[in-house]
Amino acid sequence: MGRPTLESVARQAAVSRQTVSNVLNAPHLVRPETLDRVRAVIDELGYRPHRAARTLRTRRSYLIAARMHAPEDGIGGAVLDAFIHALTLRAQEREYRVMLFAADDDQAEIAEYDQLLGDHDLDAFVLTGTHLGDERTAWLTGRGAAFVTFGRPWGADDAGHAWVDVDGAAGTYDATRHLVRRGHRRIAFLGWPEGSGVGDDRREGWRRACAEAGLETADLTRAVLDSLPTGRAAGAELLDLPDPPTAIVCVSDSLALGAWTEITARGLTPGRDVSVVGFDDSPTASVIGMSSVAQPVDDVARVCIDQLEQLLAERAGPAGSAETGVPAYVPAPVLLPPSLVVRASS
Amino acid sequence: MGRPTLESVARQAAVSRQTVSNVLNAPHLVRPETLDRVRAVIDELGYRPHRAARTLRTRRSYLIAARMHAPEDGIGGAVLDAFIHALTLRAQEREYRVMLFAADDDQAEIAEYDQLLGDHDLDAFVLTGTHLGDERTAWLTGRGAAFVTFGRPWGADDAGHAWVDVDGAAGTYDATRHLVRRGHRRIAFLGWPEGSGVGDDRREGWRRACAEAGLETADLTRAVLDSLPTGRAAGAELLDLPDPPTAIVCVSDSLALGAWTEITARGLTPGRDVSVVGFDDSPTASVIGMSSVAQPVDDVARVCIDQLEQLLAERAGPAGSAETGVPAYVPAPVLLPPSLVVRASS
């Protein structure tokens, strides 16, 4: 009477439980006629395997964990939210589900990993915001957990794990080249303090483009923490230079909006008097017409799920888990190009 | 050895499985000394119950499903993202987890409910964006599933289900009163077409405040779909009136930003020449300094989890499920007040 189980399907199709199970998990083992008959019954009864039972036996949950970040100032967070959305969608297409968790810092995040791994048999993790000295990846590797990071393994050449990232340097390079083509000769970079992988990488793209175009960069770069007020202050500094820049490439939309605010406060018009290009293409940038480098979050999500499936498939076969010293299989990393969205501000 | 189980804890503590289980789930049944002894062993071995096994037996998963919405234009979506974040946090505090799913429309959402309920034994759902003629609630009620909605049951007086909402009318009322106090006599409302519960409610708050202050409202309201361009066009219409408004209260930040764009395009300054108040307090509003009505998403999330716990606790006791005609217990609905964030634009 209740929901159909393997048992009831088996009875109805006059076969055994295991055969029904095989129809679903190893159809090549089943004779074609039997296959058809069982499948017909499955459809008729609307049978669907019970995840908890399957998980109990196989230790696979079809669940992927992702951290939901605190909204911060609301500018930068939008990219991650969009990424989580894309991830949910792509995971769902492959019969996986995304489970969320919240954490304030890396240690708390690791504590949650432990919980999730122990309580829910999580299949895999998707980490965002990798940074120098990231302890999370080592912890997960140590536990033999499958995971992908959205973000390179900053600091190490060979990560030893799967990762996808967006080529930030290419983004700022494109943005700078675009400004050069528009005739700008003094292009500044508004970035984060040295030492953040992401920030240094993006600065490097700007520097390279300037070098190639034979432009001066000395004194044209500023480094501040990521917020609107700090961006505004740094923007003011740049505009106050004896020979001020005519364009500013920024490491984030937060800083870009800060600069933007300062520019308009001086009665200047972004794009006409001073050009500004942000990074992350936040909704705010779109609304006010600010150019920005957009990350292809949907593609990132797609690749993440691809890599996870490879990892999990591999894991199902040759058991190269934590205890054995066998180096686990690692899919090739992927670096995706961002795209410059040109608006009135440049 | 592998991870500890009830069995291994039981052996170590020289009791039976069931006693260990009781220590965790029904401590009042266990003699105090035994309780201490078993608890000591649990700590020592680091035992944690296995969710899948528990779910298999009890049909409870400690999982709550929530829909991740498509980013749309990125303005309005931010509130929902913040809500999901708050929900994750609050759920986590009570040992629940949030599982995401994506859907394009109500029908697709219902299909996902079916999947989730069948495959993962979901404990409860949190619905967002209720609207007139919403089929989702009836479907879930029919299935006997526990759920709360963030949004009133528009159209029906008694929902027959738990809900939490933000008092939109109170928000626009406050915004309007605020403008009245600042001396405005012609205050317009930029809203959505008649027939959306949320939109009509918010318009009503404005109308009431105007009526109380003895202000004219005729021809001072516009109704357009939610987007920046439509908002801008409607804003232009209002500004072109023979006797134009000096302030505009908007049903959303999207429309408000549209109006804002039109105002600045005319060389006018929001807040000095024409005041604008939006709704939802998006990051963009914050950045450009636009006043807006903020929804207390964190409180909403908290109440949602509270109500769900009540529902699930009730369900565990007196079985008033789908088949029995017994009207299920329904927690009292909660209507939370929003808060006006005043910035330079008003």
Added chain:
DNA sequence: AACGGGAGTTTGAACGATCAAATCGACAGT
């Protein structure tokens, strides 16, 4: 001394799936 009752604990079955090994029939080779 036999009985009833309750507190505390144990035992066996069940949840619904998969794994590993056993079974069965058909068919080929000698």
Added chain:
DNA sequence: ACTGTCGATTTGATCGTTCAAACTCCCGTT
């Protein structure tokens, strides 16, 4: 006709937990 092999299917055990019923003391009654 015997043996061995292979493909297809079945059987019994198992994952870790909770439910329901049974059991064991111990104590107070009569």
